[in-house]
Structure formats: C-alpha cells, structure tokens
Amino acid sequence: MRTVIFDLDGTLADTSGDLIAAANACFRRMGEGDVLDAGRDAAVALRGGRMMLTHGLKRLGRFDAGVVDRFYPVLLDAYAQAIDTHTTFYPGALAAVAELRARGYGVGICTNKPEALAQQLLENLGVREAFDSLVGADTLPVRKPDPAPLREAARRAGGDPARCLLVGDSDTDRDTARAAGVPSVLVSFGPAGDDMAALDPEALLTHFDHLPDLADRLLGRNRAAAGA
Structure with missing residues (x-):
C-alpha cells in the first residue's frame, strides 16, 4: 500500500x-x-x-x-x-485525508510533538480515527529528521515505507523525506510558507484540495488502473 x-x-x-x-x-x-x-x-x-x-x-x-x-x-x-482552545485545521485538510483514504492510501501522522500530546489533541478534536498511524517525538528512540519515525508511520498505516510521501512545513520534514528516499510536499500556506520553495521539495502545496492528485503523481498511482 x-x-x-x-x-x-x-x-x-x-x-x-x-x-x-x-x-x-x-x-x-x-x-x-x-x-x-x-x-x-x-x-x-x-x-x-x-x-x-x-x-x-x-x-x-x-x-x-x-x-x-x-x-x-x-x-x-x-x-x-489547554491543548485545543485555539487550534484549527487548515482549510481542506480533513477532506483531503478522507479523499486519500477513499483512493486507497494509508494515511498517518509523523510529528515531533510528544506522542501523548499528539494523541490527546487528535482525540479532543474528534479526528483520531481519520488516521491509520501516529508516531510522535518519543515513540521511537529517534525523531525527525531521522527517517525511522517516517518509515514506522508508513508501516503502522499498513504501507511500504519506500512508497510513501511526507507532507510537512519545514526543513526538518524535507530532510526526513530525503533521508528516507521518498518525496516531500511542503505547504506554502503556513506561517513560514514563503520559505518553502527554497527548500526544493518535490512539490509545494498551496491548498489541500490539490493533495490527492499530487499524491497520485508523486507515488505513481494510475487512478484508471486502480478503478478510481
């Protein structure tokens, strides 16, 4: 997968x-x-x-x-x-997650937030079940940019670590993906969005509406062959 x-x-x-x-x-x-x-x-x-x-x-x-x-x-x-007082999902984020799963992708999270806090946040927001895996800063002995947490997140989502991509917002995410030998997509709508192009990711994401098709392209998925 x-x-x-x-x-x-x-x-x-x-x-x-x-x-x-x-x-x-x-x-x-x-x-x-x-x-x-x-x-x-x-x-x-x-x-x-x-x-x-x-x-x-x-x-x-x-x-x-x-x-x-x-x-x-x-x-x-x-x-x-007070973990979820001001926190909001970026526009289209959850719809993109749902569409990716509908297209047959495993979907997970790899964060440098401590795992218990990430779990708490997702549960408080009522979206933990939308993700097949969650790997935090302390899930393994190492954290991003070491590639091991990314690979583990892909495995726990039921996938092949060599056939994943990482969506992120920093040089840490870009470096993690490169260390794992997989593509990175960096969002350009966050606070540091203007700096993302200089990091030379495989793609920039201006809105989550574009992510499912980007994933198809970067991961070589033929939607017609897959019956999508």
Whole structure:
C-alpha cells in the first residue's frame, strides 16, 4: 500500500495559538509577562516548545539553556491543560485525508510533538480515527529528521515505507523525506510558507484540495488502473 504521512503542527493544523499560550504561561512564572505574540511568533511556535522558550529568552536578553531545560516540562504541562482552545485545521485538510483514504492510501501522522500530546489533541478534536498511524517525538528512540519515525508511520498505516510521501512545513520534514528516499510536499500556506520553495521539495502545496492528485503523481498511482 502507498501511504501519505503528515506532519501535524503547521501542516495539518495551526496549533500556534495554544503553543504560544503555553510558552507565555512559563514566561509569566519567570516574572516576565507575555513575551511571545500569536501573530508575530506563529512560525517560532510551530518549531516546538524548546524553540519558543529559547526565542523568548533571547528576546528578553537572558537566554540560558538551563532555564529552557527547567521550564520545558512546565510548558508541556500548560499545553496539555489547554491543548485545543485555539487550534484549527487548515482549510481542506480533513477532506483531503478522507479523499486519500477513499483512493486507497494509508494515511498517518509523523510529528515531533510528544506522542501523548499528539494523541490527546487528535482525540479532543474528534479526528483520531481519520488516521491509520501516529508516531510522535518519543515513540521511537529517534525523531525527525531521522527517517525511522517516517518509515514506522508508513508501516503502522499498513504501507511500504519506500512508497510513501511526507507532507510537512519545514526543513526538518524535507530532510526526513530525503533521508528516507521518498518525496516531500511542503505547504506554502503556513506561517513560514514563503520559505518553502527554497527548500526544493518535490512539490509545494498551496491548498489541500490539490493533495490527492499530487499524491497520485508523486507515488505513481494510475487512478484508471486502480478503478478510481
């Protein structure tokens, strides 16, 4: 089976608002108030918790790696308490997932979000059953850009890891796909969308409506032969 594997944050859903709220909860505990802004810092948020803490501390002129390490668990706890307040799926994302499954693809998620948090978010949003697999940052001993999590997500979705593609929003996703020897499709509608073309993916995605046909092309699926 061919599979389409998605990154989560910044690819399927805009999770930046809830991530920034969790980071700001940490900065308030440091006595600094809200340091990050949902509009200005969305791209930073989608790079993960440690990046948000690092960015905020540098903005304050008090970066300390030890402070990042100490507050990272605090951030994860704050995020878990309000994980889906502002999060929304990008237009057409769930319809594209449904169409891919209708065309016979396995569909999974490979994210650098901790697996339990990714599971919680998808369950809270009522969409966990739409995906055949979920591999998080701590599912395996390694995370993206190591190719092992992508390959595992394809296997758990019932597919051949050599016949998958990764849909993502960053150089990490592009590098993961290249390491696995499979195509990458990078979304151009996220906060860092203007930077995606320079990463030279196999394709850019301007709207999820185009993804099923892109998958057919990149994975060499003949719809007529498949009876689609």
